[in-house]
Amino acid sequence: MTVPRTGGIGRPAAPERARWSGQAPVVAVVALGGGTGAAARYAASLWWPTPAGGFPWTTFAVNAVGCAVIGVFMVVVTEVRPAHRLVRPFFGTGVLGGFTTFSTYAVDSRSLFADGRVRTGLAYLAATPLAALTAVWLTAWATRRFLKWRQS
Numbered sequence: 642m643t644v645p646r647t648g649g650i651g652r653p654a655a656p657e658r659a660r661w662s663g664q665a666p667v668v669a670v671v672a673l674g675g676g677t678g679a680a681a682r683y684a685a686s687l688w689w690p691t692p693a694g695g696f697p698w699t700t701f702a703v704n705a706v707g708c709a710v711i712g713v714f715m716v717v718v719t720e721v722r723p724a725h726r727l728v729r730p731f732f733g734t735g736v737l738g739g740f741t742t743f744s745t746y747a748v749d750s751r752s753l754f755a756d757g758r759v760r761t762g763l764a765y766l767a768a769t770p771l772a773a774l775t776a777v778w779l780t781a782w783a784t785r786r787f788l789k790w791r792q793s
Contacts, residue, residue, distance in 0.1 A: 667730045674739065
């Protein structure tokens, strides 16, 4: 039986350190991007607050816009121009992941139901993923069309 070596007391062996050091930049850019995206979302909620008991238009719009940007971004970085290995984790996962807020969508839906606004809650519950998926699909399609037209 072989006993695994460690890099000292409480330190992982060299392959473990190498694996972590390769992932550390990714973790750092996701965290930095996530903070940036969350700050932008918070700013949107300050600029366009949802009235008590009202339809959560800000969260709805943030999720739709964020998904639209994801559609354009993914076409560009996967089909048009290869990006640095940290661009997708920073912008796609970090910034846009922090900007879009499906947890707030769930809380908003629950609040609408708890307030007895069942029809509004159901409409919001259905409209948000529909708008988000439509936004991704339409912007990806439009980006591809634009790029094809531009190359002609």
